[in-house]
Amino acid sequence: xxxxxxxxxxxxxxxxxxxxxxxxxxxxxxxxxxxxxxxxxxxxxxxxxxxxxxxxxxxxxxxxxxxxxxxxxxxxxxxxxxxxxxxxxxxxxxxxxxxxxxxxxxxxxxxxxxxxxxxxxxxxxxxxxxxxxxxxxxxxxxxxxxxxxxxxxxxxxxxxxxxxxxxxxxxxxxxxxxxxxxxxxxxxxxxxxxxxxxxxxxxxxxxxxxxxxxxxxxxxxxxxxxxxxxxxxxxxxxxxxxxxxxxxxxxxxxxxxxxxxxxxxxxxxxxxxxxxxxxxxxxxxxxxxxxxxxxxxxxxxxxxxxxxxxxxxxxxxxxxxxxxxxxxxxxxxxxxxxxxxxxxxxxxxxxxxxxxxxxxxxxxxxxxxxxxxxxxxxxxxxxxxxxxxxxxxxxxxxxxxxxxxxxxxxxxxxxxxxxxxxxxxxxxxxxxxxxxxxxxxxxxxxxxxxxxxxxxxxxxxxxxxxxxxxxxxxxxxxxxxxxxxxxxxxxxxxxxxxxxxxxxxxxxxxxxxxxxxxxxxxxxxxxxxxxxxxxxxxxxxxxxxxxxxxxxxxxxxxxxxxxxxxxxxxxxxxxxxxxxxxxxxxxxxxxxxxxxxxxxxxxxxxxxxxxxxxxxxxxxxxxxxxxxxxxxxxxxxxxxxxxxxxxxxxxxxxxxxxxxxxxxxxxxxxxxxxxxxxxxxxxxxxxxxxxxxxxxxxxxxxxxxxxxxxxxxxxxxxxxxxxxxxxxx
Numbered sequence: 001x002x003x004x005x006x007x008x009x010x011x012x013x014x015x016x017x018x019x020x021x022x023x024x025x026x027x028x029x030x031x032x033x034x035x036x037x038x039x040x041x042x043x044x045x046x047x048x049x050x051x052x053x054x055x056x057x058x059x060x061x062x063x064x065x066x067x068x069x070x071x072x073x074x075x076x077x078x079x080x081x082x083x084x085x086x087x088x089x090x091x092x093x094x095x096x097x098x099x100x101x102x103x104x105x106x107x108x109x110x111x112x113x114x115x116x117x118x119x120x121x122x123x124x125x126x127x128x129x130x131x132x133x134x135x136x137x138x139x140x141x142x143x144x145x146x147x148x149x150x151x152x153x154x155x156x157x158x159x160x161x162x163x164x165x166x167x168x169x170x171x172x173x174x175x176x177x178x179x180x181x182x183x184x185x186x187x188x189x190x191x192x193x194x195x196x197x198x199x200x201x202x203x204x205x206x207x208x209x210x211x212x213x214x215x216x217x218x219x220x221x222x223x224x225x226x227x228x229x230x231x232x233x234x235x236x237x238x239x240x241x242x243x244x245x246x247x248x249x250x251x252x253x254x255x256x257x258x259x260x261x262x263x264x265x266x267x268x269x270x271x272x273x274x275x276x277x278x279x280x281x282x283x284x285x286x287x288x289x290x291x292x293x294x295x296x297x298x299x300x301x302x303x304x305x306x307x308x309x310x311x312x313x314x315x316x317x318x319x320x321x322x323x324x325x326x327x328x329x330x331x332x333x334x335x336x337x338x339x340x341x342x343x344x345x346x347x348x349x350x351x352x353x354x355x356x357x358x359x360x361x362x363x364x365x366x367x368x369x370x371x372x373x374x375x376x377x378x379x380x381x382x383x384x385x386x387x388x389x390x391x392x393x394x395x396x397x398x399x400x401x402x403x404x405x406x407x408x409x410x411x412x413x414x415x416x417x418x419x420x421x422x423x424x425x426x427x428x429x430x431x432x433x434x435x436x437x438x439x440x441x442x443x444x445x446x447x448x449x450x451x452x453x454x455x456x457x458x459x460x461x462x463x464x465x466x467x468x469x470x471x472x473x474x475x476x477x478x479x480x481x482x483x484x485x486x487x488x489x490x491x492x493x494x495x496x497x498x499x500x501x502x503x504x505x506x507x508x509x510x511x512x513x514x515x516x517x518x519x520x521x522x523x524x525x526x527x528x529x530x531x532x533x534x535x536x537x538x539x540x541x542x543x544x545x546x547x548x549x550x551x552x553x554x555x556x557x558x559x560x561x562x563x564x565x566x567x568x569x570x571x572x573x574x575x576x577x578x579x580x581x582x583x584x585x586x587x588x589x590x591x592x593x594x595x596x597x598x599x600x601x602x603x604x605x606x607x608x609x610x611x612x613x614x615x616x617x618x619x620x621x622x623x624x625x626x627x628x629x630x631x632x633x634x635x636x637x638x639x640x641x642x643x644x645x646x647x648x649x650x651x652x653x654x655x656x657x658x659x660x661x662x663x664x665x666x667x668x669x670x671x672x673x674x675x676x677x678x679x680x681x682x683x684x685x686x687x688x689x690x691x692x693x694x695x696x697x698x699x700x701x702x703x704x705x706x707x708x709x710x711x712x713x714x715x716x717x718x719x720x721x722x723x724x725x726x727x728x729x
Contacts, residue, residue, distance in 0.1 A: 030201050030204055030205070032178060032180045032201070033182060033183045033187065034184060034187055035186065035187045035190050035200055035203060035204050035207070036096075036184070036186050036204075036207060037186060038184050038185050038186045040096075040186065041092065041093055041096050041154065041186035041189070042091055042092065042093065042186075047084070047087075047094050047095065048267075048268070049080050049084040050080075051264065051267060051268065052080040052083050052084055052094055052098070053078065055098065055264045056079065056080060058260060058264050060109065060111055061107065061108050061110070061111070062107070062110055062111055062112060062113050063079035063101075063107055063108065064079070064080075066078065066079045066143070067079070068082070068142070068143055069144065070082050070085060070144045070148075071142065071144045071145050071148060072085065072089070072148060077144075082143070082144050082147050083097050083147055086147045086148050086150075086151035086152075087151060089148075089151065089152075090151040090154065090155035091155060092154050092155060095207075095210070095211050096154065097122070097147060097150060097151060098210075099203055099206045100122050100123070100150055101121055101122060101147075102206050103123075103194075103199065103203050103206055104120070104121065104122055104123035105117040105118075105120065105121055105122075105123070107121055118142075118143045119132075119141045119142055119146075120132065120146060121143045121146040121147060122147060122150035123194070124140050124146050124149040124150050124153065125137045125149070154189055154193070157185075157188075157189040157192060157193075158185065158189070161185065166188070166192050167182060167189070167191045167192045168182070168188055169182045169183070169185045169187070169188045170182070171188075173191065175196065175197050175200075176196055176197040176198070178197055180197075190203060215256070215431070216232070216400060216413040216414070216415035216420055216455070217232055217233060217234070217235075217399040217400065217415045217416060218232065218233070218398060218399025218400025218401070218414070218415065219231075219254075219256065219399075220232075220246075220250055220252075220254050220255040221255070221256055221257075221262065221263060222255050222256065222257045222258070223257075223258070223260055223263055224257050224258060224259050224260065228240075229246055229255060230263065230266075231249070231250065231272060232266065232400075233269060233399075235266070235267070236267045236268060236269035237263060237266040237267070237268060237269060238268075238270060238272050239268070239271045239272065240271075241273040242273070243474065243501060244501075245273060245274060245275050245276070246272075246474070247474060247496065247499050247501045249272065249276045249291065250400075252474040252499055252500065252501075253434075253436075253437055253498075253499075254437055256431070256432040256433065257432065258432060270323050273320070274289055274314060274316075274320075275289075277289060277290065277338050278312070278314050279303065279308050279312055280316045280320075280321060281313050281314065281315050281316065282315075282316050282317065282318060282320070282321060285297075286299075286300055286302075286313070287321065288337055288338070289324075290327065290337075290338070292325060293324060293325045293326070293327040294321055294327065295326075295327040295328060295329065296326065296327075296329050296330070297330045298329055298330065298331045298332065301332070302330060302331060306330075306332075306337065327356075328356050334356075334357070335354075336354070336355075336376070337355075338355075338375070339353055339354065339355035339375050340353075340355075340375055340376050340377075340378055341353060341354070341362075341372060341375050341376065341377045341378070342359060342378055342379075342380045342385065343377055343378065343380065344380055344381065344382060344384075345379050345380070345381055346381050346382050347382050347385070350362075351365055351377075352388075352390075353368075353372065353375075353395050354388065357388070357389060358389045358391050359385060359389065359390050360390075360391040360393055360395050361390075361391075361394055361395065363394045363395060363396045363445055363449070364441060364442065364445045366397075366403075366441050366445070367395055367396060367397050368395075370397065370398075370401060370439055371397060371401065374700075376699060394448065396414065396417055396449060397439075397449075398414065399414060399415050399416065400415075401414040401439065402414075402437050402438045402439065403419065403439050403440070403441050403446070404438050404440055404441070405440070405441060406440050406441070406442055406443065407443075410422075411425070411428050411433075411435075411438055412446075412449075413455060414449070415452055416452070417450070418449065418450050418451065418452030419446065419449045419451060419452060420451075420452040420455050421455065422455045431455070474495075474499045474500040474501045474502070475493075475500035475501070475502055475627045475628050475631070476500075476603065476628065478501070478502035478505075478508075478624075481505040481506075481508055482505075483504060484503070484504040485504050485721075485725050485726075487706075487718060489706050489707070489708060489718055490506075490510075490512070490686075490707060490708035490709075490710075491505075491506055491507040491508065491510050491512060491623050491706075491707040491708055492505060492506055492508075492623060492704070492705060492706040492707065492722065493505040493506075493508045493623035493626075493627050493703075493704070493705050494702060494703070494722060494726050495627050495631075496700070496701075496702060496703075497635075497692060497700075497701035497702055497703045498634075498635040498701070500628065500631055502627075503702075503726065503729075504726075505623060505624075506623075507623070508622060508624040508627075509606070509623075510622060510623075511620045511621070511622055512620060512621070512622070512685065512688075512708055513617045513619060513620055513682060513684040514607075514614065514620060514621045514626065514680065514688055514707070515614045515615075515619070515680030515681055515682045516549075516572045516614040516678065516679065516680030516681070516688075517621070517626065517678060517680050517688060517690065518577075518609055518611070518612065518613065518614035518619050518680075519568055519569060519572060519577050519612075519614060519678070520569070520633060520640070520644070521595050521599075521609060521629070521633075522577050522581060522591065522595070522612050523565060523568065523569055523580065523640055523643075524598075524633045524637060524640060525591060525594055525595050525598065526565070526581065526583065526591075527637060527639070527640070528598075529584040529594070531565070531580070531583055531584050532561060533560070533561050533562035533565065534561070534562070535560075535561050535583075536558050536559060536560050536561065537558075537559055537564060537579060537582065537583040538556060538557070538558055539553045539554070539555065539556065539557045539558075539559055539653070540555065540556075541555040542555075543582060544575050544576075544578040544582060545575050546574040546577075546578055546613055547615060548574045548613065548615050548682075549572060549573060549574055550573050550574050550575040550576075551567065551571060551573040551575065551576060551657070551659075553575065553576075553579075553653060553654075554654050554655075557653045557654040558653065559651075559653045560651065560653075561583050563649070563651035563657075564579050564580050564583060565580055565643065566643050566646070566649040566651070566659070567651065567657070568580055569644055569678065570643065570644075570646055570649050570660075571660070571661075572662045572678075572679060572680070574614075574615060577612050577613045577614075578612060578613065588611065588612045591612050592609050592610065592611065592612065595609045599629070603628070604621070604625040604629055605625075606620075606621060606622045606624075607620065607622070607625045607626075607629065608621075614680060614682065614685075615682060617682065617685075623707055626690070627705055630678075630690050630692070630705065631703055634675075634676050634692055640676075641675065641676045641692070642676075644676035644678055644692075645667070645674060645675050645676045645677070647660065647661050647667055648660045648661060663677045663678075663679050663689070663716065664716060665677075666720075670696065671696055671723070671724045671727045672693040672694060672695050672723055672724070672727040673693065673694045673696065674691060674692070674693055675692040675693060675694055675701065676690075676691075676692040677690060677691050678690045679715075681712065681715075685707070686707075686708045686709055686710050687708075687709040687710075687712055688706065688708070688709070689704075689705070689706045689709070689715070689716065689719045690703075690704070690705050691704040691705075691719060691723055692704075693723050693726075693727060695726070695727035695728070697727060697728055698727075702723075702726050702727070704719065704722055704723055706718070706719045706722070
């Protein structure tokens with residue numbers, strides 16, 4: 001197939017799907033034909049003895065403190081040790097044994113079991129017509145014996161599938177009057193072990209409650225009891241060893257804080273130790289780390305030719321890189337090994353990911369924006385594209401992405417190329433997800449992503465009563481922040497945007513008065529309250545006039561709401577802040593209450609607002625909190641970001657007004673471009689400034705907050721120097 005045919009095929013598929021409606025998956029219930037898969041029963045590699053012990057402790061189980069002699073080697077072991085040994089010995093997942101212990105004798109959540117419960121722990125050799133005093137049954141008495149017998153039996157079933165007493169996969173059986181056709185050998189063996197419908201439904205319910213992994217692949221989870229963050233990948237949890245490793249692989253905004261009991265349901269995978277796209281040196285060999293693949297450089301000369309800084313090279317051992325897949329060698333001819341995005345100007349601006357010499361079409365622009373935002377976008381033509389090898393595979397959202405279809409309330413999580421719908425909004429919220437992280441896509445894009453299994457509420461761990469004090473915003477995770485710039489200012493912070501990864505700062509947790517920064521919070525809140533920018537407001541002098549910096553508006557003048565909002569932010573007028581509040585029918589006091597409530601939701605615990613203009617010295621925050629606040633507002637409300645980036649705004653309200661931005665810095669210079677900015681000044685706050693800039697050198701965006709500059713006449717000088725410094729790093 002030629003390049004042109006592949007491109008045409010992509011268009012045809014995209015167009016044809018327009019005529020078909022979205023399908024919906026059926027709601028889950030107990031399926032007697034499928035209890036667990038064979039891989040779930042046979043997967044014994046994920047949980048260590050410590051994992052089992054932690055799980056027992058999390059359940060408050062008597063077994064977490066129980067020890068006895070293991071019948072296999074006559075050594076005294078903990079219950080966790082006995083379970084782990086049996087699982088290893090017979091290649092049975094320890095979770096199967098834990099569920100069996102709970103199903104048969106409630107031993108996992110019983111804090112004070114009887115000796116009978118322990119003696120017949122897995123129900124082995126106990127039947128409706130059996131007597132536990134029968135010598136043939138008595139030999140199976142004892143906790144260690146019971147665990148060993150259960151694990152041995154499940155293993156024996158696998159090795160003797162054709163034995164006459166074993167129920168067969170795919171063969172109909174009558175179980176308590178219900179016809180059951182097991183879809184897996186594991187299901188058949190569970191019915192062989194317990195030939196009753198109710199008992200196996202209990203097994204399924206316990207498994208779903210404890211071990212059905214509610215969180216899709218690619219989910220970021222954080223322990224409620226620590227700052228540790230994990231990536232769910234290939235059914236295990238992988239620990240991030242550093243903030244840089246996290247930031248370069250994932251979006252911290254997607255982190256979900258969960259109880260430790262949720263994390264114990266996952267085994268431990270390999271730690272994620274190195275930042276993505278690191279240059280690694282092992283002896284004389286050089287590699288580019290590309291997620292879980294290392295790509296060797298043909299030579300060190302190639303490393304130098306591609307412009308990598310020797311100071312960025314990380315020395316590693318053979319052990320450090322032993323778990324990575326080795327990818328294609330990087331030669332001097334390769335362009336942008338990390339990848340680059342082509343926007344094809346004469347093909348409807350279709351986006352392609354160009355990497356390893358292959359151009360792969362993006363499913364849509366949302367994928368590029370959400371998952372590849374750090375890559376450079378280059379405008380190309382069809383002629384350029386046809387020079388490349390073109391892939392048939394669409395680049396879809398990465399695992400863990402959240403999407404919804406325009407015009408629908410259904411929300412999906414992406415996993416392994418499938419979209420898994422949340423059963424309900426309650427399920428979505430109970431699991432700890434945030435609607436602010438959901439990406440809205442068109443119906444065609446959703447249709448091109450096949451449906452996966454539903455994510456069910458009855459499997460969810462309820463987070464509604466969990467105190468989620470810890471934040472997923474990277475700025476909140478920064479510790480021991482250093483003043484790398486060497487600022488004379490009382491306080492400042494510089495961070496990557498929008499991740500919030502702190503790069504440099506000083507006194508970032510010191511509370512200070514924030515002056516007109518308050519107006520950004522007002523602007524955000526009035527839009528949240530439904531301010532209609534196309535409507536007008538009548539200016540009332542007695543109601544809106546204020547002290548400090550104001551603009552003269554005639555009483556009774558009719559102003560468009562969009563002009564009030566623009567002039568308030570660009571010109572920083574106190575009376576227009578009051579008018580903006582009035583435009584949504586609130587008093588200033590009511591607005592203050594709403595803003596403080598939103599700040600609490602954001603976790604901006606050190607920020608307090610006392611008025612709507614910023615005049616009051618009681619309006620306080622910290623550089624760290626302000627970083628979060630400005631990032632949230634400008635990232636989620638691009639209209640405000642656009643307004644804050646305008647040099648001037650002209651409007652008519654009885655007379656012509658021309659409002660010039662209170663920030664007199666150059667908005668576009670050789671080093672950076674100002675995307676958004678806000679100034680402020682009071683005697684208590686001194687000069688404060690927020691800058692969102694884009695580096696001309698790297699195209700990266702950075703947030704800068706400076707506080708307490710006492711030199712009003714030169715109040716933009718040091719902030720501009722900080723901006724130049726970070727733009728050229």
